Amino acid sequence: MRTSQFLISTLKETPAxxxxxxxxxxxxxxxxxxxxxxxxxxxxxxxxxxxxVEKIVREEMDAAGAQEVLMPATQPAELWEESGRWGKFGPLxxxxxxxxxxxxxxxxxxxxxxxxxxxxxLRSYRQLPANFYQIQMKFRxxxxxxxxxxxxxxxxxxxxYSFHLDAESLAETYERMRQAYCAIFDRTGLTYxxxxxxxxxxxxxxxxxxxxxxxxxEDAIAYSNGSDYAANVEKATTxxxxxxxxxxxxxxxxxxxxxxxxxxxxxxxxELPIExxxxxxxxxxxxxxxxxxxxxxxxxxxxxxAEKLAAVVSPIEFASxxxxxxAVGCGAGSIGPVGLDIPVIADHAALAVAxxxxxxxxxxEHLTGVNWSRDLPPxxxxxxxxxxxxxxxxxxxxxxxIVRGIEVGHIFQLGDTYSEAMGATCLDExxxxxxxxxxxxxxxxxxxxxxxxxxxxxxxxIIWPAxxxxxxxxxxxxxxxxxxxxxxxxxxxxxxxxxxxxxxxLDDRKERPGVMFADMDLIGIPRRxxxxxxxxxxxxxxxxxxxxxxxEDIPLADLITRLAQ
RNA sequence: CGGGGCGUGGCGCAGUCUGGUAGCGCACUUGACUGGGGGUCAAGUGGUCACAGGUUCAAAUCCUGUCGUCCCGACCA
Numbered sequence: 001m002r003t004s005q006f007l008i009s010t011l012k013e014t015p016a017x018x019x020x021x022x023x024x025x026x027x028x029x030x031x032x033x034x035x036x037x038x039x040x041x042x043x044x045x046x047x048x049x050x051x052x053v054e055k056i057v058r059e060e061m062d063a064a065g066a067q068e069v070l071m072p073a074t075q076p077a078e079l080w081e082e083s084g085r086w087g088k089f090g091p092l093x094x095x096x097x098x099x100x101x102x103x104x105x106x107x108x109x110x111x112x113x114x115x116x117x118x119x120x121x122l123r124s125y126r127q128l129p130a131n132f133y134q135i136q137m138k139f140r141x142x143x144x145x146x147x148x149x150x151x152x153x154x155x156x157x158x159x160x161y162s163f164h165l166d167a168e169s170l171a172e173t174y175e176r177m178r179q180a181y182c183a184i185f186d187r188t189g190l191t192y193x194x195x196x197x198x199x200x201x202x203x204x205x206x207x208x209x210x211x212x213x214x215x216x217x218e219d220a221i222a223y224s225n226g227s228d229y230a231a232n233v234e235k236a237t238t239x240x241x242x243x244x245x246x247x248x249x250x251x252x253x254x255x256x257x258x259x260x261x262x263x264x265x266x267x268x269x270x271e272l273p274i275e276x277x278x279x280x281x282x283x284x285x286x287x288x289x290x291x292x293x294x295x296x297x298x299x300x301x302x303x304x305x306a307e308k309l310a311a312v313v314s315p316i317e318f319a320s321x322x323x324x325x326x327a328v329g330c331g332a333g334s335i336g337p338v339g340l341d342i343p344v345i346a347d348h349a350a351l352a353v354a355x356x357x358x359x360x361x362x363x364x365e366h367l368t369g370v371n372w373s374r375d376l377p378p379x380x381x382x383x384x385x386x387x388x389x390x391x392x393x394x395x396x397x398x399x400x401x402i403v404r405g406i407e408v409g410h411i412f413q414l415g416d417t418y419s420e421a422m423g424a425t426c427l428d429e430x431x432x433x434x435x436x437x438x439x440x441x442x443x444x445x446x447x448x449x450x451x452x453x454x455x456x457x458x459x460x461x462i463i464w465p466a467x468x469x470x471x472x473x474x475x476x477x478x479x480x481x482x483x484x485x486x487x488x489x490x491x492x493x494x495x496x497x498x499x500x501x502x503x504x505x506l507d508d509r510k511e512r513p514g515v516m517f518a519d520m521d522l523i524g525i526p527r528r529x530x531x532x533x534x535x536x537x538x539x540x541x542x543x544x545x546x547x548x549x550x551x552e553d554i555p556l557a558d559l560i561t562r563l564a565q
Numbered sequence: 566c567g568g569g570g571c572g573u574g575g576c577g578c579a580g581u582c583u584g585g586u587a588g589c590g591c592a593c594u595u596g597a598c599u600g601g602g603g604g605u606c607a608a609g610u611g612g613u614c615a616c617a618g619g620u621u622c623a624a625a626u627c628c629u630g631u632c633g634u635c636c637c638g639a640c641c642a
Contacts, residue, residue, distance in 0.1 A: 012591060012603065013577045017635050027576095037634065091566090092641070109642085143566070143640060157642080209642095410642060444642065478601055514602035521602090532601065542601085 001471065003507045007044050009033075010519050020216050022453035023148030025462050029523045031449075038145025038153030045523055046449070048470035050156065053448045054135055056187045056467065057158045064180035066131040066160050071113045073137055077103035079112040083421045094141045106139040111418045111440065114161040118436070119424040122163065128426060128436075129169045131177075133160035135445060150406070150450040160441040163419070165428055170437050174206060174413055177441045181210055181409050184443070189465030190452055193405065195221050196231040206413045210443075211405025212451035221405045222387050226398015234304045237383055238391035238400065245354040250369030252338075257366045261333030263297040266366060270357055274298045278350050278358045278370075280335040282319035282327060285311050285343060290319045290327045294337050294346035296353060299385040306384055311343050334359040338367055338376045346379035406451040407444070414438040462524030463547045471505040473497060473563070474520040478513050478532030489556070490531045493541075500560060521546065529559065 009030030018024040026032045031046025042050055058068065077095070080086035086093075094106040107113065114132055122130060135158045145153045160177070164170040178194070185192045190212050197209040209232055211221055223230035231237070260266045267274040277297035283306065285291035291311050295301060307314035324332050327342055336359035337344045350356075357368045372378045391400045418424070419436040428434045449468070456463045464470070475497070477490040490506065497504045505525060507516045513530075520528055528551075530542040535553060543562065544551035554562055 009575095010603095011576060015576065016571085016578090019636075034634095090640095138642090140641075144636090144638095146635085151641085155642090159642095407642065442642065447642085476601095482600085512600060512602085512604065514600095514604080517602050519603085530601075534601075 001503070001505050003505065003509050006505070008509075008519055008523070009043060010522055018148065020147045020150065020454070021457055022150060022216075022450040025453050025457060025522070026148055026450065029462060032149060038142060038151070040149055040152060040154075045470050049449050049452075049464070049468055050446060052468045052470075053188065053445050054156075054158075056184055057135065057443055057445060060180045060184045060187070061133050061158070061160065063183075064131075064176050066133045066162075066180075069114075069117070069132045069134050071107070071110050071117070071134055071136065073107050073139070074104050075107045075110075075113055077105065079116055079422075080105065083112050083115075083418055085112070092140050092142070094139050107136075108138055108140040110134070110136070110159055111161065111414075111438075112422070115418045115422045115424045115438075118161075118163055119419075119422060122424075122426055122436075125165050125426055125428045125434075129162055129164045129173050131160055131162040131173055131439075133158060133441070148450060149446045152446065155444060156446040158443040158445055161414075162439040162441070163424070163426075163436045164438070165426065165434055165436065167413075167437060170413055170439050171206075174411065174439050177411050177439070178208060181208075181411065181441070181443070185210055185212075185409070187467055188448065188452065189467050190448075190455055192408070193221060193223060193230050193403075195223070195405075196235055197410065208411050209407050210409030212408050212448070212455055213403055213405050214451060214454035215404050216454050217404035217406040219405045219407055220402055222391075222400045222402050224393035224395070224398040225401055227393055227395050229393045229395050229397070233386050233402065234302065236387045236400065237394045238387045239394050239396055240348045240383060241352040245352050245372060248354055248369070248371040248374055250355045252367055252369045252371070252375045254360055255366055255368055256364060257334075258364045260364075260366070261331070266357065267297060270366065270368060272357055272368070276353060276356055278337070278346075278353065278356050280337055280359060282324050282332075282335060282342075284313045284317040284319060284323075286313055287311065288342055290323060290342055292335070292337060292340055292342055292344045293384055294344060294350045294358075294379060295385055296347065296350045299347060299349060299388065301384060302386045305382075309345065309382060311345065328361045330359070330361050330363045334361065334363050334365060336361055336367060336370075337379060338370060344379040345382050345384065347384040348381050349385065351378060351381050406447065406454060408448050408451055409441075409443045411441045412439060414440050457524075458547070460518070461522030464524040464526055466526050469526050470503075470523065471525050472502045472527060473504045474523075474525040474528045475504055475506040476513070476516045476520060476528060476530045477507070478530065478534075480508060481510055483533050485536055486531055486533060489536060489541075493529065493531065493556075493559070496560065497563075500563075502563070527563065 011028045014024045015027050018027055030043055032040040033043055034040055077086055097103055137154055138157050139154050142153050145151055162173045192210055192212045195209050197207045220233040222233050222236035257269055260269045263277055263279045267277045274297040279295050279297055281293045282290045303316045306312055307316040328335055354371055355369050357366055360367045387400050389402050393400055416435050416437050419438055424436050425433045452468055453462050477486050479486055494506045526546045528544045535541055539555055540553040541556050542551045543554050
């Protein structure tokens with residue numbers, strides 16, 4: 001490809017409304033162009049990268065036995081009414097009406113469509129298990145699209161759905177998909193981690209997320225430095241403390257703590273380490289108006305864990321100031337577990353603390369030297385908190401570290417939610433009709449592109465991993481217009497490298513070298529070959545890796561061999 | 566959906582408070598010089614100042630409304 005015939009639409013300045021680096025660089029490198037909030041055109045440079053991701057995904061899905069299909073982006077409302085999601089999905093679903101006043105939506109996901117396809121076309125267990133995938137634009141009307149294509153409304157996704165007669169078959173395909181995902185992300189050249197995930201509202205047995213590690217990631221993931229354990233912090237647990245707390249050493253005392261409303265403030269005021277102070281949160285309960293949740297002062301409530309408790313309403317809802325006052329007779333800053341006549345649930349770590357301080361259920365007062373069993377009945381023990389760095393891995397091997405990740409893939413064992421609601425069945429070996437069980441497997445293809453940039457860039461621009469780069473080699477001639485020697489050499493190189501199977505971008509614009517270097521660096525082409533009269537006089541050209549500190553002059557004759565290394 | 570910011574050539578911005586000929590840098594076009602890290606000089610192209618009303622002799626500027634867009638939060642693959 002020649003730059004004279006290929007749109008290089010780079011920007012020197014950063015567009016004002018791009019916040020994160022990948023968004024800025026995608027705009028500056030001319031990869032994408034915004035049409036509306038969360039809706040982008042993929043321009044030539046960007047599309048080449050997107051296609052690279054797609055190709056890897058497609059090859060690995062095919063290799064794992066999945067069959068490619070292409071489902072409609074436009075979906076009729078009836079299908080969503082069958083699954084019960086037309087009402088439930090809410091404003092995230094972009095709905096519209098055709099000329100006959102029939103309602104449709106732009107597909108945000110395709111469970112309904114694939115389930116419909118399967119119930120119409122699969123009849124026998126002999127056709128199972130079956131796994132269908134597509135690479136398709138989805139539309140989700142996010143309340144706040146942001147970060148360019150990272151959280152766009154219209155985005156390219158690979159989604160796959162598998163169908164089985166039983167759970168064992170589903171588990172087999174799930175495992176095969178898990179391996180395929182590892183193969184896919186290995187091939188991208190990105191640093192990623194597979195983590196245990198909360199299966200969320202979709203429910204189902206197992207669920208894993210794939211995260212590209214980057215400081216700007218929206219998710220926190222915990223992993224063990226001594227084993228393979230890794231989980232989204234939403235779900236991560238630690239080895240639970242079951243040991244009894246130390247023996248009481250102090251008497252319980254009521255102390256005045258005027259105007260101390262935060263845990264940090266109370267700890268400081270009482271001159272106690274924050275781990276020695278327990279905090280009590282009131283949330284709405286299922287059977288009682290409120291439930292008390294007790295945590296160590298330095299720990300954070302994990303709302304997902306909490307709302308799974310039978311006693312707690314889901315989704316979780318914190319008690320209002322008025323409800324707190326009614327239930328315990330004080331403000332939020334002075335609640336404590338002592339003497340409460342509402343259900344009290346404590347995190348394991350909070351139950352292991354002796355001689356602790358806590359609110360006295362009276363404004364401006366706290367209790368110190370409090371001990372479970374002696375001063376109050378031991379609360380129900382539960383895992384309520386987010387893990388923190390240094391917690392023991394739940395498998396007992398090593399300690400937890402926490403890093404940020406960008407979720408690029410998610411695999412679920414879905415179960416029969418959709419097949420049951422929509423009547424997707426097959427005959428089994430005994431000729432009996434059985435409801436199918438499903439798995440679903442997603443990859444945010446366009447998000448992978450942004451995540452790659454978050455992980456691989458410098459102050460000059462993008463540094464593509466070889467597998468994702470829009471081109472393999474940038475050919476930069478110096479003085480192309482004036483030097484016949486340069487012109488002839490570069491044309492031959494272009495032909496030879498292309499014949500050798502490289503994707504080459506020859507910069508034949510009438511630009512100064514600095515402009516060409518800056519553009520090739522910004523676009524992030526992994527390797528650059530510069531041809532100028534100066535070097536040719538010695539039979540040499542300049543070779544530089546995008547991320548490398550400096551370039552090297554190598555004999556023209558050795559170039560192809562050198563590139564092959 | 567709650568809170569806040571911003572809409573002036575393709576991009577980044579000034580001008581708005583205090584109404585009076587629409588500006589700057591980059592980009593783009595042409596020419597000359599230049600030619601190994603976004604070069605210099607010269608001459609140009611391009612904007613009904615988001616939109617709709619209103620006030621006024623006169624509105625980018627003041628008033629009212631609408632829309633778009635970005636950020637924080639809630640929500641979400």
